[in-house]
Amino acid sequence: MNLYDRIPNNVNLSEDKKLQRALEKWLPNYLDWWREMGPEGFQEKDVWLRTAIDVGSEGWAHFDYVKMPEYRWGIFLEPPQPEAKVGFGDNYGKPAYQEVPGEFRNALRRIIVTQGDTEPASVEQQRQLGKTCPSLYDLRNLFQVNVEEGRHLWAMVYLLHGYFGRDGRDEADELLERRSGNPDKPRILEAFNQPCDDWLNFFAFTMFTDRDGKYQLSALAESGFEPLARTCQFMLTEEAHHMFVGDTGLGRVARRTAQLMKQGDVRELGGIPLDIIQKYINFWFSYSLDLFGGEISSNSADFFAAGLKGRYKEREQYTEHTAANQMFTMTVIEDGKLTTREVPLRNALNEVLRGEYVKDCEKGLARWNKVLADEGVSERLYLPNPRFHRHVGEFAAHTFDIEGNLISREEFERRKDEWLPTMEDREYVRSLMHPVVEPGKIANWIAPPAAGIKGKPFEFEYVRL
Ligand SMILES: [Fe+2]
Numbered sequence: 001m002n003l004y005d006r007i008p009n010n011v012n013l014s015e016d017k018k019l020q021r022a023l024e025k026w027l028p029n030y031l032d033w034w035r036e037m038g039p040e041g042f043q044e045k046d047v048w049l050r051t052a053i054d055v056g057s058e059g060w061a062h063f064d065y066v067k068m069p070e071y072r073w074g075i076f077l078e079p080p081q082p083e084a085k086v087g088f089g090d091n092y093g094k095p096a097y098q099e100v101p102g103e104f105r106n107a108l109r110r111i112i113v114t115q116g117d118t119e120p121a122s123v124e125q126q127r128q129l130g131k132t133c134p135s136l137y138d139l140r141n142l143f144q145v146n147v148e149e150g151r152h153l154w155a156m157v158y159l160l161h162g163y164f165g166r167d168g169r170d171e172a173d174e175l176l177e178r179r180s181g182n183p184d185k186p187r188i189l190e191a192f193n194q195p196c197d198d199w200l201n202f203f204a205f206t207m208f209t210d211r212d213g214k215y216q217l218s219a220l221a222e223s224g225f226e227p228l229a230r231t232c233q234f235m236l237t238e239e240a241h242h243m244f245v246g247d248t249g250l251g252r253v254a255r256r257t258a259q260l261m262k263q264g265d266v267r268e269l270g271g272i273p274l275d276i277i278q279k280y281i282n283f284w285f286s287y288s289l290d291l292f293g294g295e296i297s298s299n300s301a302d303f304f305a306a307g308l309k310g311r312y313k314e315r316e317q318y319t320e321h322t323a324a325n326q327m328f329t330m331t332v333i334e335d336g337k338l339t340t341r342e343v344p345l346r347n348a349l350n351e352v353l354r355g356e357y358v359k360d361c362e363k364g365l366a367r368w369n370k371v372l373a374d375e376g377v378s379e380r381l382y383l384p385n386p387r388f389h390r391h392v393g394e395f396a397a398h399t400f401d402i403e404g405n406l407i408s409r410e411e412f413e414r415r416k417d418e419w420l421p422t423m424e425d426r427e428y429v430r431s432l433m434h435p436v437v438e439p440g441k442i443a444n445w446i447a448p449p450a451a452g453i454k455g456k457p458f459e460f461e462y463v464r465l
C-alpha cells in the first residue's frame with residue numbers, strides 16, 4: 001500500500017521523497033506508541049470522529065465512524081500568504097523565513113520540541129478515562145481530543161523532519177520515547193506529568209491546560225518562520241474544540257451540582273460539591289500558569305527579537321511591533337515583600353501572554369457563574385490569584401494564599417487542603433466515576449450537554465461499543 005495515500009496533507013507529500021523517507025521510519029513507531037499509550041480498551045471500536053482532510057473552511061472537518069488506530073492523521077498548514085513578512089522583532093518587515101535561519105536554529109528547535117512534547121503527553125495522561133465516561137457523547141469528545149493531539153504531534157514532527165535534518169529526526173524519535181509521569185523519562189513540562197485520571201480533572205485540563213496551548217500556538221502563529229506560523233494557525237482550529245469540551249464540561253458539572261444543592265446534600269446525592277470543583281480549578285489553573293514560563297525572561301526577549309514567537313494577536317492587536325525601548329510594570333518580590341518593578345517589555349512577554357490567558361479564563365468563570373445563577377444558587381466559582389501555588393518563575397520560591405497574599409510556608413502547609421484537592425477529595429471524585437455507555441444516558445454528577453455534535457442529538461450512538 002502507498003502509505004502516503006493514507007495521509008491527508010497539503011504539503012505535497014507524494015512528491016517529497018525526503019519527507020517520505022523520514023516518515024517511513026517514524027510512522028510505525030508512532031502507531032506503536034498510539035497502541036501502547038493511546039486510549040486503553042477502545043482501539044477497535046468505531047468512534048464518530050471528525051478528520052481534517054483539507055484546510056478549506058468547508059472541507060476540513062469530515063465526520064464518520066473510524067477506529068482510532070485507522071484515523072487519518074494528516075499534515076496541514078494554512079495556505080501561505082503571498083510575500084509574507086516577519087511581523088515583529090528586530091527583523092520586522094523583512095521577508096518571512098522559509099527555511100530555518102542558522103542563528104536561530106537551536107531556539108526554534110527547542111520551541112517546536114517543547115510544544116510537540118505536550119501533544120502526546122496529554123494523550124498519555126488521558127488514556128484511562130474512557131473506562132469511566134459519563135456518557136457516549138463525552139466518550140466521543142475525549143477520543144476526538146486524543147486523536148487531534150496525536151495530529152498535533154504529527155504537525156510538529158513534520159517541521160522537525162522537514163526543516164531540521166538529522167537532529168530533527170532524533171528529536172522526533174524522542175517525542176515518542178518520553179512518557180507522562182515517568183520519573184526516568186518524563187515529559188518536558190510539569191503540567192503534562194500530572195495525572196489526569198478522572199473526568200473532573202479532564203474537564204479542568206482541557207479548560208485550562210489546552211487553553212495554555214491556544215495562547216502558545218497563537219504566539220507561534222505569528223512567527224516569522226512561516227512553516228511554523230502556518231502549522232500553528234491550522235492547529236488552533238482544532239484546539240477550539242478541546243477548550244469547548246473543558247469549558248462546557250465544567251459548566252455541566254457546575255449545573256448538576258447546583259441542581260443537587262437545591263435538593264439536599266450534594267455528596268449524599270452523588271454529586272461533586274462546589275468546593276471540590278473550586279479546588280480542581282485552583283490546581284489546574286496554577287499549573288497551567290507555569291507553562292508560560294518565568295515572569296522575567298531573557299528567552300522571551302530573544303524569541304521575540306528573532307521574530308520567532310510574537311505576542312497574542314501581534315498583527316491584529318498592536319501597531320508597534322518592535323517592543324523595544326518600552327517598559328512593563330509587574331509585581332515582583334523584593335526583600336520578602338510584594339512590590340512593583342519596571343522591566344523591559346521584551347523581557348516581560350511571558351507575563352504579557354499570561355495576562356491574555358487569564359482574561360480568557362475569566363470569561364469561562366463568568367459562564368459557569370451564570371449557570372449557577374440560572375440554577376438559583378448564590379455560591380460562585382472564581383480564579384485563584386496568579387501568584388497562588390506556582391512552581392515556575394518569580395513566585396515559585398514563595399508561598400501565597402488563594403488571594404495572592406504572601407504567607408509563610410508553614411501557613412501554606414496548614415491551609416493547603418482548603419485550596420487544593422486532597423487525597424480524600426480525589427478519591428471521592430473517583431468513587432463517582434462509573435461508566436455510562438447507553439445512548440442518551442448520563443452519569444448523575446454531570447448535566448447533559450445543551451446540544452450534540454455536528455447536529456446529531458445527545459442520544460446518538462457516538463461510539464459503537
Ligand atoms: Fe494540541
Ligand SMILES: [Fe+2]
Nearest residue numbers: 210213239242
Ligand atoms: Fe488540545
